[in-house]
Amino acid sequence: MPELPEVETTVRGLARFLEGERITRVAVNRPDLRRPFPLDLVQSLTGARVTGMGRRAKYGLIHTDREQTMVFHLGMSGRWRIEPETPDKHDHLVLETGAGHVLALNDARRFGSVDLVPTAGLDSWGAFAALGPEPLGDGLTPRHLQGAFAGRIAPIKQMLLDQTIVAGLGNIYVCEALFRAGIRPDKAAGLVTLPALSRLVPAIQAVLGESIAAGGSTIRDYAQPNGELGYFAASWQVYGREGEACSCGAPVLRFVQGGRSTFWCRKCQK
DNA sequence: CCCTCGCCCTGCTGGC
C-alpha cells in the first residue's frame, strides 16, 4: 500500500519523465476516484509545463507553470504506469508529454484522489492545513510527540496513524516502527515515556529511510512507476507475519485496532 | 474535544 516511502519513490520516478516537460495531452477515462476530478482538469493541465515535483505526507505534487499544483493521492491501490504497453481499465487519467512519454494514473480500488490547488496556497489547502510534521524533517521530535500525546488514552498505534500528529505514516510503518522501538501498540499514548519516544523517533525515520532506499514496499497491487517492485517488504519484521517467529523466537501476534490489523511481539514490545 | 466505528471501492484468497 502506498505510504510515505511508496509515494516518495513514485514522485522520484515520475520526475524523470515530467520535470521540465510540457503536458501535451490529457485524457480522462473516468471522471472520479473517491471524489470527482476538478472540472477544469484537462483544460488546466493541457499545455502546462511541469516546473517541479514534490511530496507532502502521502500526497504527490506536480507543480506547473500556471501556478497550479496537481495533488494526487494513491489511496490503497493507486500507481502510475509509465509507458503502458496496453491500456488498463483502471487507467483513469493519462498524460502525454512533449517528449512523447505516456503516464497513466491507475487505481483499481479508486480510493485515491486528484485535485488542482493554487501553488501559493498549498500549505493552507483543506487536506494540508491540519497535517502534522513530516517524519523525515526537523519537526518530528520526541518532545513533539510528547506534547501531542499528552493526556490521550487512545493507543499509540492509532495516534501514529493520525495525520495531524505525524504526516505520512500508515499501518505497515507504524507496526514496524513500534516494533523497532520496543513499544506495545496498545499502550495509551499519553503513558509512553520520553525515553521510549526518544527511541520511537529514530525508529520511524530508520524504517522510512530504509524503505525509500529499497524502493518502497510492495503488496500485490503496488509497483514503482517504472514497473519494478520495491524490495522493502522482505524487510518487514512483524507486519503480515502473524504466527511466524519473531527474531527473539516468540510468535508474531495480530489483533485488530480501529478496524485495522496490528502486528507485534509480546516479548519485544513493552 | 476525544474516541470509536462504519463506509467508500475492487480484487484476491481461502474455505466449503
Add this chain to the structure above:
DNA sequence: TGCCAGCAGGGCGAGG
C-alpha cells in the same frame, strides 16, 4: 469448478 465471505485500509463523517 464455482461461490462467497473475509480481508486489505486512508480519509472522512457520524455518533456516543
